[in-house]
Amino acid sequence: MLIFIIGYMGSGKTTFGKRLANKLGYRFIDLDDLMISETGYSISDFFKEFGEDLFRKKERECLLNFFIDTTKDIVIATGGGTPCYADNMDVMNEHGVTVFLDTPLEIILERINKDMTGRPLLKDIPAEERSKFIKEHLEKRRRYYSLAQIRVQGDKMNEEEVCKIITKNLRLKT
Numbered sequence: 657m658l659i660f661i662i663g664y665m666g667s668g669k670t671t672f673g674k675r676l677a678n679k680l681g682y683r684f685i686d687l688d689d690l691m692i693s694e695t696g697y698s699i700s701d702f703f704k705e706f707g708e709d710l711f712r713k714k715e716r717e718c719l720l721n722f723f724i725d726t727t728k729d730i731v732i733a734t735g736g737g738t739p740c741y742a743d744n745m746d747v748m749n750e751h752g753v754t755v756f757l758d759t760p761l762e763i764i765l766e767r768i769n770k771d772m773t774g775r776p777l778l779k780d781i782p783a784e785e786r787s788k789f790i791k792e793h794l795e796k797r798r799r800y801y802s803l804a805q806i807r808v809q810g811d812k813m814n815e816e817e818v819c820k821i822i823t824k825n826l827r828l829k830t
Contacts, residue, residue, distance in 0.1 A: 657682075658722055658730055658752030659822060662745075662804055664794045665736040665775055666767035667759035672808075676755075677731035679819055686733045690718050699735075703776035712741045719744060723751050737777075739800040749805060753822055756804035761791055763811050 659682070661673040670686050677684035688699055695702055695714060702711050715738060722732065732752075739745040739754075748754050765787055768775065781789045806821050 658728070658732060658748075660748045660752055660754045661731065661733045661757060662739045662748075662754055662801055663736065663757035663759060664764055664790075664797060664801075665777075666764040667736070667757040668767075669733040669736075669757055672757060673731045673733035676818060679816070680729070680731065680822075682729040682731045684731050684733070687715065687718060687735055687738060688733075691715060691735075694718055700776045700779065708776075712737065716742055716744060720747070723747070736797070739803070740797050745800050745803050749803065753806065754804040755806045755808055755818065755822070756801045758801070758807050758809055760811055761794065764794070765790060 659676070659680075661669045661676070663669050673686070674684050676682075691702070691711075691714060692698060697705065699711075702714075715735060719734070719738065722728075722730065734748075739748065745754070768778065768790065769783075769786070777793070778786060778789070806818070808818055
């Protein structure tokens, strides 16, 4: 089974995904790390060199590779924009379980302001405008995130509860 962790940058997808994978005995993959491995570029450098459109195409290609062998048990932390392009959200919902980490804006801002590494969408946004940009950008993406099968409060992540919800969801899918 494939479990996709989605949410805005700074929502805790990687941290939560690793803990969830450990709890379930699944393998964990961060889609950004896979992109870096596949392309040889950091996320920021890829954006700078080739632009967002080509980045999203390569990201989709990496995403679709997960569906070749559906016997794998993997928790995948997606990029914040992954669900918002092409039909990625539909494909993830069709081939796995999607979990939206709905993290409060204040926590996202705090995390992002601590570490701007690998956030190419924010590189040209002045610090004093960052909060407004993130709030508006998150609202635009929320319609995609809301299509997830499971929604978890990102500031109250409890792997035990999510495992129970996912198990129940898996039973409903079979």
